[in-house]
Amino acid sequence: MNFVDYLFxxxxxxxxECILSRDGTLTYGDLIERVDALAGxxxxxxxxxxxxxxxxxxxxxxxxxxxxVIKSGNTALLVETRIADDQLATIFRxxxxxxxxxxKKYLAKIPDTCTIFTEDNLPTPSPSKTIEFxxxxxxxxxxxxxxxxxxxxxxxxxxxxRNLCANTGSIVQYLGLTKEDRICATLPFFYCYGxxxxxxxxxxxxxxxxxxxxxxxxxxxxxxxxxCTGFAGVPSxxxxxxxxxxxxxxPLPTLRLMQQAGGQLPNKYIRQxxxxxxxxxFFVMYGATEATARxxxxxxxxxxxxLGSIGKGIPGVxxxxxxxxxxxxxxxxxxxIVASGANIMKGYxxxxxxxxxxxxxxxxxxxxxxxxxxxxxxxxxGRAKNIIKSGGYxxxxxxxxxxxxxxxxxxxxxxxxxxxxxxGEAIVAVIQPGNTPETISKEEIHQHCTxxxxxxxxxxxxxxxxxxxxxxxxxxxKQAITASLLSSKQKKEEGG
Amino acid sequence: MASFEEQTIKNIxxxxxxxxxxxxxxxxxxxxxxxxxxxxxxxxxxxIEEKFEIEIDMDDIIAMENYxxxxxxxxxxxx
Numbered sequence: 001m002n003f004v005d006y007l008f009x010x011x012x013x014x015x016x017e018c019i020l021s022r023d024g025t026l027t028y029g030d031l032i033e034r035v036d037a038l039a040g041x042x043x044x045x046x047x048x049x050x051x052x053x054x055x056x057x058x059x060x061x062x063x064x065x066x067x068x069v070i071k072s073g074n075t076a077l078l079v080e081t082r083i084a085d086d087q088l089a090t091i092f093r094x095x096x097x098x099x100x101x102x103x104k105k106y107l108a109k110i111p112d113t114c115t116i117f118t119e120d121n122l123p124t125p126s127p128s129k130t131i132e133f134x135x136x137x138x139x140x141x142x143x144x145x146x147x148x149x150x151x152x153x154x155x156x157x158x159x160x161x162r163n164l165c166a167n168t169g170s171i172v173q174y175l176g177l178t179k180e181d182r183i184c185a186t187l188p189f190f191y192c193y194g195x196x197x198x199x200x201x202x203x204x205x206x207x208x209x210x211x212x213x214x215x216x217x218x219x220x221x222x223x224x225x226x227x228c229t230g231f232a233g234v235p236s237x238x239x240x241x242x243x244x245x246x247x248x249x250x251p252l253p254t255l256r257l258m259q260q261a262g263g264q265l266p267n268k269y270i271r272q273x274x275x276x277x278x279x280x281x282f283f284v285m286y287g288a289t290e291a292t293a294r295x296x297x298x299x300x301x302x303x304x305x306x307l308g309s310i311g312k313g314i315p316g317v318x319x320x321x322x323x324x325x326x327x328x329x330x331x332x333x334x335x336x337i338v339a340s341g342a343n344i345m346k347g348y349x350x351x352x353x354x355x356x357x358x359x360x361x362x363x364x365x366x367x368x369x370x371x372x373x374x375x376x377x378x379x380x381x382g383r384a385k386n387i388i389k390s391g392g393y394x395x396x397x398x399x400x401x402x403x404x405x406x407x408x409x410x411x412x413x414x415x416x417x418x419x420x421x422x423x424g425e426a427i428v429a430v431i432q433p434g435n436t437p438e439t440i441s442k443e444e445i446h447q448h449c450t451x452x453x454x455x456x457x458x459x460x461x462x463x464x465x466x467x468x469x470x471x472x473x474x475x476x477x478k479q480a481i482t483a484s485l486l487s488s489k490q491k492k493e494e495g496g
Numbered sequence: 497m498a499s500f501e502e503q504t505i506k507n508i509x510x511x512x513x514x515x516x517x518x519x520x521x522x523x524x525x526x527x528x529x530x531x532x533x534x535x536x537x538x539x540x541x542x543x544i545e546e547k548f549e550i551e552i553d554m555d556d557i558i559a560m561e562n563y564x565x566x567x568x569x570x571x572x573x574x575x
Binding site: 081082105106213214215216217218221240244245246391422423450451455456 | 526527533535538541554557560
């Protein structure tokens, strides 16, 4: 079944408000009409099975194009709006992009070698035209989401119509979403978690508020203005709300449930939020782009008794923690989280080897290390994948390390993510200067970084060391560096 | 509390957004400036608060959507 047909199966009525924002409202009727018009146009002009790049913020333009591309039997390639130019160039080189749909403000990023559409030149609906769409196979790729791999290059996660339907249905079920639900969406739709908000609320005939604010506190206003029932955030979302806004004191009377995923929110915040809103549901969840979005959840009733756990597998997903021999670990032992279900991706775009390294015997090896308790609740204790999660972005340290190492006067560099009250993790660079330390200063390194890296990849702190500590296998011991940075930070805080 | 000084505000914008001073005009806006995102906004606000030793109200932080508005709002705090 085409994923878009699945999404629109439960439309309550065509006049119901579907997408709301400061710029206006789209009813289900408006949205379906515009999606069908564009999908029809694409089916005629492109046919099926082509790749269409989409680069936009959360706007009606994004939603219409995204759904139309999928509905027409083509594949939507989603990239983040802050993608570095060289990474976008690689995607254009390695994919077969027939056309690009780009929000005007990002036009300068796109090479003029392909057909480009912006919000100004989308085809308009013509009422007389009815188009018969050819059917898609469940295994056809509907969406490719480009996510940061541990090597720094973007990996294209191929999601099929089946993957998307399965994960959407499962999330709707465990969250108990209905047509009365209205989500305040601050997370970008080009990110699997953001996309899941769009999918699930369309599926139940609910509504989506595009909350694009300069400051997250604006989302609190939007929740009240639009009477939202749901909110979703990554760790930094909640950390900013708790630390920088009156969030915990707001009554938010319409809000029924909050979702948290995209990394581990420190327990103290989970506790604070759960205590501030005892009557609201707070779901802690875990997932991966490779699993369409969601893999596990912990419901609000279990927050206090299983604090710090990611819960158990969502409906339709088998989640196990296994040891090196492939056997489930005993309570207290450590293993890798492995998942199976209809939501596991088809593979990485153009990378069969990469796919084989994470999907074996139909199971997704997440690379996340965890333990289980006596009742089977999973607790993550470390990420095998070398990824920093900062401000909602997934960042590969390798890429930043390589860049800094390429500078004159730098002998070695290690980039780490340290716990940060606002960003979730802050990017810290530890640098071993060349023979003459004076040749490059911290300020110069910082300037080079701001000039050449996207802003969210620029280290917030730079430290110089004479020698890196090494571990047993003579590799730079990142854990030892992290521990020493954390202890000196603690001493500083205690002293000051 | 320090007094209103536009050059200081401009320098903060240049530093955080990594754009040259001549591009920082009153019409420079969050909506159209690719570099100015919500995380950068938090950083700008934090630096302004530190430099001028003030605390900006939440409603004002939300309203600071273009450079002209930022100056207008800061005038309120600094005069």
